[in-house]
Amino acid sequence: MTSATSEWLTPSTRTELIENLVSGVDRYNPSNVSILEDYLYHQIRSGEYDCLANLAILKLYQFNSDLYNPDVVVNILLKALTAEPFPDYNLCTSLLDDRLVNMNPDEPDPLPVLLPILTNLYNLLHQCRFPAFWTFYHSDELESLRENYIVECVGFEEAIREVAARAVKATFTRIGLDRLGTYVDLSGPELEMWIEKQGWSLDISTRTVSIPSNPDNEIESVVIRENVKLAQLQKVIAHAAQVK
Amino acid sequence: MSAQRMALWAAEPDLDDDINDVDIPLTIPPYQNADLYDDPNLDESALLAVQAQIAQQTALAQIPDVVKRFIVHFHQAVLDNNLPEITLAYESGWNRLTEKFYARTEWPEAEIIAPLVNDDQIFLILYRELYYRHVYSRLQPDIDDRFHSYENSCELFNYLLNSEVGPVPLSLPAQWLWDIIDEFIYQFQSFALYRSRPANKTDEELAMLGSEGGAQAWSSYSVLNVLYSLIQKSRVNEWLKARAEGKSDEEIDEIVGEYGTKPLYRQLGYFSLIGLLRVHVLLGDFTLALKVMDNAGLGLCAGEKVPFTAPTAAHVSTAYHAGVCYLMLRRFTDAARVFTGCLNWVMRARQYHTRSYQYDQINKTADRMYALLALCQTLAPTRLDDNVINVVRERYGEQMTRMGRGEEGLGTFEEIFLYACPKFITANPPPYNDPNTLALLINPPTPSSPSSPTPTSGTPTITDPTQRHLRALSAHFLALSPVPTLRSLLKLYTSLDARKLAGFLDTGVDEEEVLSWMMVMKNAGRCVGRVRGAAGADKDEKNSASTANGSSAGSSLLDGEWMSISDLNFVIDENMIHIAESTVGRRYAGWFIRNSEHAARVFDGLRASPLPGSLPGAKTQGKGGEAKGDTSKDTAPRTSGQKVAWSKVV
Numbered sequence: 007m008t009s010a011t012s013e014w015l016t017p018s019t020r021t022e023l024i025e026n027l028v029s030g031v032d033r034y035n036p037s038n039v040s041i042l043e044d045y046l047y048h049q050i051r052s053g054e055y056d057c058l059a060n061l062a063i064l065k066l067y068q069f070n071s072d073l074y075n076p077d078v079v080v081n082i083l084l085k086a087l088t089a090e091p092f093p094d095y096n097l098c099t100s101l102l103d104d105r106l107v108n109m110n111p112d113e114p115d116p117l118p119v120l121l122p123i124l125t126n127l128y129n130l131l132h133q134c135r136f137p138a139f140w141t142f143y144h145s146d147e148l149e150s151l152r153e154n155y156i157v158e159c160v161g162f163e164e165a166i167r168e169v170a171a172r173a174v175k176a177t178f179t180r181i182g183l184d185r186l187g188t189y190v191d192l193s194g195p196e197l198e199m200w201i202e203k204q205g206w207s208l209d210i211s212t213r214t215v216s217i218p219s220n221p222d223n224e225i226e227s228v229v230i231r232e233n234v235k236l237a238q239l240q241k242v243i244a245h246a247a248q249v250k
Numbered sequence: 251m252s253a254q255r256m257a258l259w260a261a262e263p264d265l266d267d268d269i270n271d272v273d274i275p276l277t278i279p280p281y282q283n284a285d286l287y288d289d290p291n292l293d294e295s296a297l298l299a300v301q302a303q304i305a306q307q308t309a310l311a312q313i314p315d316v317v318k319r320f321i322v323h324f325h326q327a328v329l330d331n332n333l334p335e336i337t338l339a340y341e342s343g344w345n346r347l348t349e350k351f352y353a354r355t356e357w358p359e360a361e362i363i364a365p366l367v368n369d370d371q372i373f374l375i376l377y378r379e380l381y382y383r384h385v386y387s388r389l390q391p392d393i394d395d396r397f398h399s400y401e402n403s404c405e406l407f408n409y410l411l412n413s414e415v416g417p418v419p420l421s422l423p424a425q426w427l428w429d430i431i432d433e434f435i436y437q438f439q440s441f442a443l444y445r446s447r448p449a450n451k452t453d454e455e456l457a458m459l460g461s462e463g464g465a466q467a468w469s470s471y472s473v474l475n476v477l478y479s480l481i482q483k484s485r486v487n488e489w490l491k492a493r494a495e496g497k498s499d500e501e502i503d504e505i506v507g508e509y510g511t512k513p514l515y516r517q518l519g520y521f522s523l524i525g526l527l528r529v530h531v532l533l534g535d536f537t538l539a540l541k542v543m544d545n546a547g548l549g550l551c552a553g554e555k556v557p558f559t560a561p562t563a564a565h566v567s568t569a570y571h572a573g574v575c576y577l578m579l580r581r582f583t584d585a586a587r588v589f590t591g592c593l594n595w596v597m598r599a600r601q602y603h604t605r606s607y608q609y610d611q612i613n614k615t616a617d618r619m620y621a622l623l624a625l626c627q628t629l630a631p632t633r634l635d636d637n638v639i640n641v642v643r644e645r646y647g648e649q650m651t652r653m654g655r656g657e658e659g660l661g662t663f664e665e666i667f668l669y670a671c672p673k674f675i676t677a678n679p680p681p682y683n684d685p686n687t688l689a690l691l692i693n694p695p696t697p698s699s700p701s702s703p704t705p706t707s708g709t710p711t712i713t714d715p716t717q718r719h720l721r722a723l724s725a726h727f728l729a730l731s732p733v734p735t736l737r738s739l740l741k742l743y744t745s746l747d748a749r750k751l752a753g754f755l756d757t758g759v760d761e762e763e764v765l766s767w768m769m770v771m772k773n774a775g776r777c778v779g780r781v782r783g784a785a786g787a788d789k790d791e792k793n794s795a796s797t798a799n800g801s802s803a804g805s806s807l808l809d810g811e812w813m814s815i816s817d818l819n820f821v822i823d824e825n826m827i828h829i830a831e832s833t834v835g836r837r838y839a840g841w842f843i844r845n846s847e848h849a850a851r852v853f854d855g856l857r858a859s860p861l862p863g864s865l866p867g868a869k870t871q872g873k874g875g876e877a878k879g880d881t882s883k884d885t886a887p888r889t890s891g892q893k894v895a896w897s898k899v900v
Contacts, residue, residue, distance in 0.1 A: 010778055010812045029541075031478050034471070061537060068533065068677045069470055091773050093580045096722040100534040100578065103676045103715065133729045134769035137762065173769040176776075180824045185765075214824055221812075222776065225819040225830040234839040242843060245850045 014092065019054045021045075033062045036070045043078055046085075053161035055085055057094045064101040076117040080155050083124045087131065088165035091172070095128045120151055136170045136189040143191075163191070171204055176222035183213040296368075297322075309362045317347055317358070318366055321377075325367040328376065331421040340426050344380060348388070356389065357381050372409060372420070378402040383433050386440065393455050396441050400467045403434050407476045410518070411483055417512045424517050428561045431521040434476070435528055441468040442532075442675035446714075448682070449692050460682035470677045473529060477522040484519025485510040490545040517560075520546065524564055528571050532675050534715060536575040540807040548572050548588060548807065562599060563608050566592060566615050572807070573622060574672060578719065579808075580726060582630035583779040583815055589619045589626070590638045597637060620645055621670035625663065625723075628653040629730060630777055632815050633834070656731035663727050667720055674715040730774050732767040737818055740829050748825045761825075768822060775816030780809060 016025065024045055027033050042063045049055055060082045067074045079102065086094040102121075130139040142148065156162050167190040174181060174189060187193045192200050201208050207216045217223065310318075320343050327335035348357075360374045360381060367373045382399035385391050391399070410418055422430075445459060445468075458464050466472065481487065485506045492502045509515040523546045530539035548568060569592030576585035596616050623638070624646035643650070649666060653659035681687045732755075739754055740746065752764045820829045 009809050011808060011810045015806060015808055031482075034474065058537060061535070065535060065538070071678055092778075093578075093722075096578070096725075097537060099722065100536065100719060102718075103678065129725055129729070132725065132770075134766040134773070135763075136766070173773065177769045177772045178822045178824075181822070182824060185762075222772065223821045225821050225828065227830040228832040230832065230834045232835060232837045232839050238839065238843055242846045242850070245847075 014057060014089075017054065017056045019052075020056055020059065024056070024059050028058050028062055033065065034069070036066060036073055039063065039066045039070075039073050042066070043075070046078060046081060049085060050081055050159050053165070055089065057086065057089060057092075057097070060085065061097060061101065064098060068101050068103055076115050077155075079117055080120055080124070080151075081159065083121075084155060084159050084162060087124070087128055088162065088169060090128070090131045090169045095124075099125070116150075116154075123148060123151060131166070131169055134173050136173075139166070140188070140191040167191070167200065175217055175220060178217055179219070179223050180214050180216050183208065183215055186215055309358070310365065313358050313363070314351055317351060318363075320344075320347055321363050321366050325370060325373050328373055328420075329370075331419070333421055333423055336421075337423040337425070340423060348384060352384065353388065357384055375402060375406045375409065379406060379430060379433070382437070383429070386433070386437060391440075393458055396437070396444065397458070397463075397467055399437055400441070403437070403476075404472075406430070407480070410515075411476075411479050417509050417515060420514060422514060424513075424559070425561045427514065427517045428521050428564050431477075431480075431518065431525045432563065432567065435473070435525050435532075438468050438473045438529070439532055439673060439675055443673060445679045445682075446676055448680045448688055456682060456685075456688075459679065460685070464682065465679065470529075470533065474526070477526045477529065480515075480518050480522040481526070483509050484515040484522075486516060486519030486523065487545045489516065489519075494545075520560070521564060524568050524571075527575075528567060528672075531571045531574055531672055533677055534674060534719065536578045537808060540572060540575045540579075543568070543572065544806050544808075548591075561608070562596075562612055566596065566612050568592075570615050570619055571672070573619065577622060577626065578723070580629075581778055581810060582626045583632055583777050583813065584810070586623060586626040586630075586632060586634055587779075589623045590635045592616075593619055593623070593638045593641070594635055618670040621666050624650055624653075625666055625670075628659075628663070629727065630774065630815055653727075654734050656734055657728065660724060660727060660731075664720060664724060667723060668716065671716060671719065674719060676715050729770055733771050733774055736767060736771055740818060740820060740827070741831065743827075743829055745826055745828045748822065748827055751827065765822070768820070768827070772820075775814060775819065776812055777815045778810040779813050780807070780811075 020028075023041065027038055027042065032038055042059055045056070045059055046063060049060075063078060064082065067079070082098055083095065086098045089095070099121075127139065127142065130136075130142060143152075170189045174186065183197070186201070187197050190197070190200060198208060201215055205218065208214075209216065320339065324336075324339040324343070327339055357380070360378045363377065364374060367377075378399075379402060382391070382395060382402060385395050386399070410420075448456070451459070489502060489506045489510055492505050497505070503511050506516070510519070523542055526542045527539045530536070530542065569588050573585045573588040573592075576582070576588060593616060596612065620638075620642050623634075623642050626632075627634070627639075627642065628650060646666070649662045652662045680691055735755065736751075739751065748764055748768075749761050752759050752761045755764065817832045817834070818829065819832065820827055822828075
């Protein structure tokens with residue numbers, strides 16, 4: 007049995023080369039940044055995710071401001087958004103030291119504009135306000151983010167739907183079809199297919215979706231009683247035997 | 251012998267007065283107290299030679315004799331690798347003389363006292379280490395002090411790490427080694443904070459910070475390099491692994507090599523791990539910080555065994571920084587457990603540390619941990635150790651009530667975090683080498699100025715990184731703000747319609763919003779946490795059986811399992827909220843067992859003592875039995891020598 011964090015600590019898709027970089031002191035070597043950046047773009051194309059490797063990139067940027075590449079940072083943050091409810095997004099922003107805005111007008115740094123938008127997206131996810139997330143996501147304000155970054159990030163919307171699915175799965179046993187649709191920004195046959203893929207069942211007549219039971223959506227009242235073990239009484243019993 | 255020696259430079263006030271009465275310049279009668287100084291290792295003629303130089307250096311002559319003697323003695327102790335003497339001089343002599351002569355001024359510079367120690371460079375490096383530490387703690391270090399203390403640290407570590415003869419033949423007490431590492435990081439932090447404020451610096455300071463050497467001094471890379479080098483040279487991680495695997499002493503010696511077998515290097519390596527934890531926290535890398543400690547573990551604070559007796563301050567620093575990491579990782583149960591473990595231990599160890607000069611520092615850190623614990627309890631209330639939680643309630647009861655009211659508690663939440671968090675630093679300096687940008691940074695152009703077309707993106711600003719971390723945690727606090735109200739309402743029902751619940755809440759809250767709050771609440775009721783193999787079993791966790799396997803697989807501090815931390819559980823069936831509350835029955839057994847054992851000890855004590863009349867001076871042994879319980883119970887009841895056979899089997 008693997009722990010809840012093992013895939014986050016060492017994703018099964020991580021190669022040995024990356025593992026050595028992430029766990030060794032070579033992670034501080036600025037010349038390795040391209041290896042890690044290539045790995046990030048591999049994650050972007052394949053839908054894989056490796057938070058610790060991405061943090062290693064941000065660490066190198068933190069120490070070597072000349073390596074800084076805003077496009078990479080935006081991509082890392084997009085990937086981190088999909089890890090909610092894990093705090094990956096905050097772990098990434100923690101490493102983003104305030105930097106001097108690039109004065110070069112030909113190559114403006116997109117991050118100062120995009121960071122508040124990304125943080126807003128993150129907060130909506132964190133507050134489980136999924137319909138609001140999708141409304142904001144489709145708004146004009148996000149056009150540049152969508153067209154320049156998200157379009158490249160394979161499976162981004164699907165991963166966000168997974169975030170919603172995790173929250174719904176824990177909270178509901180049954181949920182209205184239309185409501186679920188607003189959470190995952192799907193409707194009609196697409197939504198039905200998505201529900202089927204989740205392994206949830208749809209009752210068309212009542213338009214409700216049933217979610218199989220899991221440890222989080224099964225509840226029962228428990229009275230926790232204390233449980234005395236013999237070992238705890240060892241001294242008392244031993245003493246009684248001696249006094250005789 | 252040592253007591254007699256100590257008297258010379260440390261104790262008797264009348265002796266000190268004698269020395270102070272001596273007219274200072276030039277003609278000091280040679281060694282009027284020499285007969286008192288009975289160290290056979292010290293040769294009279296060497297002292298006389300030193301004395302000749304003293305006459306030439308008025309600076310040296312102005313140093314009180316008692317201090318000179320202390321330095322000569324200290325030097326000799328270091329030369330002899332005499333740990334008890336070094337410890338005495340380090341922990342008591344230095345501090346006493348500081349109080350007496352250097353409470354408000356620097357100690358004599360190393361160059362001045364050099365003749366006293368035969369120009370021993372190694373001792374002078376160690377002396378400067380103390381000298382600068384004193385400047386940082388008692389006085390205001392100027393920029394020269396900051397640069398020189400960095401150079402001295404480099405020399406010290408260079409000597410330890412790059413000596414041509416292999417491991418250096420030096421022994422220092424663990425406390426001093428810890429202080430060296432701790433102070434190194436403190437000075438790094440202090441420099442980073444000093445550097446991050448370019449306003450109010452003199453031209454000279456700006457020039458020094460802008461120079462190439464200025465950019466190098468206290469750079470993050472150089473600090474990390476020192477710590478990683480000490481860790482690698484001492485092979486402390488390999489040592490810890492080998493110990494954990496139960497290898498024999500010979501095998502371990504083989505593994506750690508010529509450096510790792512020396513206590514000096516092993517301890518420096520171990521303390522460097524803790525130092526690295528702290529540096530990573532200061533730089534905001536909370537995952538890497540915990541990863542560094544994977545082999546070392548969190549020691550006493552997590553109920554684990556420690557490889558050797560490390561100074562109290564080392565444990566406290568470990569717990570504080572590891573707890574901060576867990577807090578920022580939103581693993582509140584782990585944070586609370588580390589804080590509680592450490593605070594409990596500090597509480598018990600307090601009686602032994604009241605006189606230590608580190609007592610203040612330890613107490614300050616402990617106070618911060620209580621504050622952070624109050625935050626943990628607000629974000630994820632769990633059952634904690636009674637003793638510790640009582641202190642938290644005593645100090646932060648009012649604030650916790652305020653934070654429990656949701657949004658209006660935000661101010662209190664931020665206030666406590668800012669008080670209790672470490673002083674985070676940025677890795678890089680402001681652009682001191684670029685005066686134009688720097689000028690812009692100090693005096694940003696007014697946004698309304700028509701000359702700058704994009705005022706917001708063109709203005710560089712440097713903000714305190716603490717604000718960034720605060721924002722992350724505050725956002726979480728705000729996300730949870732509806733939870734306390736929901737909780738108190740849901741507690742009244744076993745099932746409730748979501749629309750009805752929305753009606754109970756403030757106007758303007760619709761059903762959709764309530765449902766999103768419910769999902770937030772669900773997330774807040776679970777938490778990833780480390781499961782301790784043994785302790786997890788009797789934690790009454792329902793899923794402890796399934797998690798027991800996981801804990802043995804990985805020992806990483808970042809490892810964890812989902813666990814439910816809320817006693818109020820609920821689930822939503824379409825629109826209907828079903829609520830189930832778990833209750834914890836009162837625990838009697840612990841109290842009963844403790845008191846039975848106590849009664850048994852009192853009984854044994856009474857039986858062992860003579861009858862009242864026969865010996866009037868007989869003391870009541872039961873008094874104070876609570877504190878000494880552990881020792882008395884081992885000795886007292888064994889009188890019969892009888893052992894219950896099955897007690898071992900259990």
